[in-house]
Amino acid sequence: MSSPPPPLPTSTTATTANNNYNASCSSSSTVLSIKCFNSDCTDVKSRKGWRLRSGDFAELCDRCASAYEEGSFCEAFHSRASGWRCCESCGKRVHCGCIVSIQAFTLLDAGGIACLACARKSFVLSELQTRMPYEVDRLNTGETFSAPSLEKRKVEDFSEKFINGNLRIRLRDIVENGNAGIIGEEQSQTPSSLMEDASAQQFGISIPYKSLSESNSQIEGSVNALQPAPPPPFTKHFHGSLHNGVDSSVDGHIRNGKPRTDARGRSQLLPRYWPRFTDGELHQISGNSNSVIKPLFEKMLSASDAGRIGRLVLPKKCAEAYFPPISQPEGLPLRVQDSTGKEWIFQFRFWPNNNSRMYVLEGVTPCIQNMQLQAGDTVTFSRLEPEGKLVMGFRKATSATPSDQDNETSQIGNGVSTKGDAELDHSPWSKVDKSGYIAKEVLEGKSSIRKRKSSTLGSKSKRLRIEKEDMIELKLTWEEAQGLLRPPPDHVPSIVAIEGFEFEEYEDAPVLGKPTIFATDNVGQKVQWVQCEDCLKWRKLPANTLLPSKWACSSNTWDPERSSCSVAQELTAEQLEYLIPSLVASKRSKDARKEIDRVEALEGEGLDTLANLAILGEGEAFPASSQATTKHPRHRPGCSCIVCIQPPSGKGPKHKQTCTCTVCQTVKRRFKTLMMKREKKQSEKEAETKQSEKEAVTTRKKPQEPSAEKLLDDEPSPSSNTGSESGSPNKKKTVSEGSDGDPKRMKSSTSPFKGQIDLNIQPEREDELSPGSDSGGGMMRMLQDATETYLRMQRFLSSDGDNNPSGNHMLSSGGTGEKNSVMPRCGAAAIKMLTRIILQLFP
DNA sequence: TGTACGCATGGGG
DNA sequence: GCCCCATGCGTAC
Numbered sequence: 001m002s003s004p005p006p007p008l009p010t011s012t013t014a015t016t017a018n019n020n021y022n023a024s025c026s027s028s029s030t031v032l033s034i035k036c037f038n039s040d041c042t043d044v045k046s047r048k049g050w051r052l053r054s055g056d057f058a059e060l061c062d063r064c065a066s067a068y069e070e071g072s073f074c075e076a077f078h079s080r081a082s083g084w085r086c087c088e089s090c091g092k093r094v095h096c097g098c099i100v101s102i103q104a105f106t107l108l109d110a111g112g113i114a115c116l117a118c119a120r121k122s123f124v125l126s127e128l129q130t131r132m133p134y135e136v137d138r139l140n141t142g143e144t145f146s147a148p149s150l151e152k153r154k155v156e157d158f159s160e161k162f163i164n165g166n167l168r169i170r171l172r173d174i175v176e177n178g179n180a181g182i183i184g185e186e187q188s189q190t191p192s193s194l195m196e197d198a199s200a201q202q203f204g205i206s207i208p209y210k211s212l213s214e215s216n217s218q219i220e221g222s223v224n225a226l227q228p229a230p231p232p233p234f235t236k237h238f239h240g241s242l243h244n245g246v247d248s249s250v251d252g253h254i255r256n257g258k259p260r261t262d263a264r265g266r267s268q269l270l271p272r273y274w275p276r277f278t279d280g281e282l283h284q285i286s287g288n289s290n291s292v293i294k295p296l297f298e299k300m301l302s303a304s305d306a307g308r309i310g311r312l313v314l315p316k317k318c319a320e321a322y323f324p325p326i327s328q329p330e331g332l333p334l335r336v337q338d339s340t341g342k343e344w345i346f347q348f349r350f351w352p353n354n355n356s357r358m359y360v361l362e363g364v365t366p367c368i369q370n371m372q373l374q375a376g377d378t379v380t381f382s383r384l385e386p387e388g389k390l391v392m393g394f395r396k397a398t399s400a401t402p403s404d405q406d407n408e409t410s411q412i413g414n415g416v417s418t419k420g421d422a423e424l425d426h427s428p429w430s431k432v433d434k435s436g437y438i439a440k441e442v443l444e445g446k447s448s449i450r451k452r453k454s455s456t457l458g459s460k461s462k463r464l465r466i467e468k469e470d471m472i473e474l475k476l477t478w479e480e481a482q483g484l485l486r487p488p489p490d491h492v493p494s495i496v497a498i499e500g501f502e503f504e505e506y507e508d509a510p511v512l513g514k515p516t517i518f519a520t521d522n523v524g525q526k527v528q529w530v531q532c533e534d535c536l537k538w539r540k541l542p543a544n545t546l547l548p549s550k551w552a553c554s555s556n557t558w559d560p561e562r563s564s565c566s567v568a569q570e571l572t573a574e575q576l577e578y579l580i581p582s583l584v585a586s587k588r589s590k591d592a593r594k595e596i597d598r599v600e601a602l603e604g605e606g607l608d609t610l611a612n613l614a615i616l617g618e619g620e621a622f623p624a625s626s627q628a629t630t631k632h633p634r635h636r637p638g639c640s641c642i643v644c645i646q647p648p649s650g651k652g653p654k655h656k657q658t659c660t661c662t663v664c665q666t667v668k669r670r671f672k673t674l675m676m677k678r679e680k681k682q683s684e685k686e687a688e689t690k691q692s693e694k695e696a697v698t699t700r701k702k703p704q705e706p707s708a709e710k711l712l713d714d715e716p717s718p719s720s721n722t723g724s725e726s727g728s729p730n731k732k733k734t735v736s737e738g739s740d741g742d743p744k745r746m747k748s749s750t751s752p753f754k755g756q757i758d759l760n761i762q763p764e765r766e767d768e769l770s771p772g773s774d775s776g777g778g779m780m781r782m783l784q785d786a787t788e789t790y791l792r793m794q795r796f797l798s799s800d801g802d803n804n805p806s807g808n809h810m811l812s813s814g815g816t817g818e819k820n821s822v823m824p825r826c827g828a829a830a831i832k833m834l835t836r837i838i839l840q841l842f843p
Numbered sequence: 844t845g846t847a848c849g850c851a852t853g854g855g856g
Numbered sequence: 857g858c859c860c861c862a863t864g865c866g867t868a869c
Contacts (some may be wrong), residue, residue: 358861
């Protein structure tokens with residue numbers, strides 16, 4: 001066990017050397033001299049040295065300043081003074097207790113000291129930085145502190161913490177700045193945990209602590225009375241070089257540098273509200289003032305927050321921890337300064353909610369608009385100390401990929417850009433490791449804005465309004481994102497050990513690599529498949545190959561035979577589908593689309609007639625919210641206008657009313673047959689029965705007539721027609737085909753009752769018809785079934801067209817007894833269904 | 844009719 | 857099952 005460190009020198013216990021120093025110090029503060037502060041030196045001062053207790057800096061000559069900066073000042077001038085101790089690790093002598101070397105060592109938990117180098121090696125650096133402002137402060141304020149008081153300081157096990165290889169402590173900065181003086185040469189890689197502690201320490205030291213109740217008592221009812229609330233649970237990404245933070249006004253309640261509320265804050269505040277301020281933000285907030293920034297919390301704006309309501313919902317814990325306590329729902333006005341220094345007054349209030357409170361900031365719209373914020377962006381709250389001024393900053397969300405988020409500049413505040421800081425696992429962005437939650441959250445916000453506009457559509461999902469495709473795209477897991485990261489070109493990593501694991505560390509942000517598909521080839525070897533940028537062919541590469549973001553066949557040095565785009569792809573389409581399920585899905589979707597197009601092209605009119613039938617017969621059953629067609633926003637499913645009957649892709653033949661192609665003739669014949677059968681077989685009694693059924697349906701539909709009319713845009717609803725035209729469906733469709741250019745008449749001309757069939761059809765429309773179709777669900781299902789059956793039939797026809805060019809085998813025979821034992825039955829079923837539909841609709 | 848306010852609801856942690 | 861909080865929605869202006 002090492003002996004306790006000797007008492008640190010004070011003005012009364014100074015050694016000879018220190019006497020010199022003290023004498024010099026005192027003289028320097030009172031006598032203007034051009035001589036080097038070092039009394040052993042006769043040179044002329046030219047540079048600054050350590051910080052004196054007076055707040056000034058020892059002015060040294062170049063030589064002494066260099067010795068100081070190199071850490072050899074004490075060895076050169078204080079070598080015979082008392083207070084020398086040896087590093088427990090390397091044995092190096094350190095002049096403990098001397099203000100010059102105050103930052104050159106750290107006290108160890110077990111007693112003894114460690115020199116700076118060893119402290120760094122053993123990851124005790126954080127403790128050093130923790131102690132420095134404290135001790136500098138003590139010295140500067142003339143306080144003395146005993147060894148026990150130092151020993152009492154708990155040195156955390158910082159070996160768990162990450163020490164960046166680039167991290168440097170420059171004594172001069174430490175002294176000048178009076179803070180930890182952490183200089184991250186690559187700040188973006190500064191260990192956040194370290195920063196967190198550093199800032200927390202600094203804040204904890206420089207800001208007089210007030211308990212919540214204390215501050216509460218001083219705050220309530222005052223606009224400007226925002227007093228220092230409990231320190232933030234922590235701060236993120238704060239580089240201690242920002243502000244002095246050491247104030248000679250430090251009160252006597254100096255504690256060991258740890259905010260008391262640290263653990264409490266951590267445990268109480270949800271991680272997503274933890275502040276993750278960057279240097280840029282802090283700089284931006286602090287401006288040129290000497291204020292200390294105390295990051296409080298941040299919140300990603302929801303659609304509601306960013307909406308025009310002007311209410312920003314505050315996290316309860318944050319509001320209660322950092323905002324003045326309010327007892328009345330009306331709350332109190334709160335003056336908040338934005339990052340540009342502009343002041344805003346918000347109403348900080350709450351709503352009673354389920355025996356709890358819901359805190360809101362009202363009147364934030366102008367501010368949010370001023371900042372040009374929207375859902376998904378983040379607002380940050382911090383406090384300037386010692387003024388206690390509340391500062392609201394912001395961080396714009398980007399639409400970049402998570403990895404981009406990490407690596408690319410993000411816009412913050414008033415445009416200050418910072419290189420992406422190392423992400424913290426609890427930062428909102430880090431949610432990316434939950435399968436792209438981050439992007440989801442951001443886009444959710446964005447999409448929520450869209451959602452508000454379409455809220456009348458009444459979707460069940462209130463919070464997540466991301467299109468399915470978007471979701472798929474956003475399903476980028478953390479691992480996937482990591483997998484895409486590539487070292488920056490021409491960079492040699494430094495190896496950093498963290499908790500026993502070695503990590504490569506690059507000074508520059510990583511770049512995005514090209515996504516590849518990992519697989520095992522037929523000989524069991526792990527490979528990856530990569531798609532050429534130019535020819536889109538997939539090439540097989542070794543699994544451990546890291547590729548740049550763009551890759552082409554010409555870069556295929558692993559397989560020279562396939563290093564040209566002209567060489568065929570090794571994978572078959574089937575293999576590719578198997579390899580890349582998304583491709584399967586996409587291909588299926590594409591195939592489905594093609595199929596639909598093909599079917600539409602082939603048989604549109606007939607099925608459109610069915611659609612029309614459905615619309616006309618069941619239009620009232622469609623909810624008013626039924627959406628417009630995809631082709632023509634103002635038109636509704638079933639609309640047969642020239643726009644709506646167009647096949648989606650525009651491909652394939654369009655069938656005119658006078659078309660005499662096989663399909664058209666087939667369909668027309670079929671309907672003719674159906675009609676004849678109907679006329680022949682329907683007894684009057686049945687007709688009466690059906691009529692009564694129809695009347696019942698009509699009665700049910702009546703209340704929805706306006707909606708139906710609206711739904712059908714400017715097209716007459718069947719029911720209204722029925723009402724105005726003696727209720728006879730046959731009569732109501734008596735407008736002759738193409739008698740004039742009136743769209744309404746054109747529409748009517750497509751009615752099956754004239755035997756005119758619209759062959760251009762969109763089977764997918766039926767999906768649009770479904771909502772709310774329960775009232776006529778049976779009918780719709782029948783129609784759908786009939787449609788599907790008909791499609792199958794037609795596919796059969798088209799695929800078997802050579803054998804059955806006319807398709808008569810299905811039609812004339814009623815679907816039985818033909819060589820194909822399946823399709824004829826389909827045809828029969830379809831016809832049967834159609835018959836039932838027609839009979840039901842138009843008995 | 845549009846907007847603001849304040850409470851209620853319900854999804855999600 | 858509780859709590860938080862995003863947002864829906866009724867009401868007042």
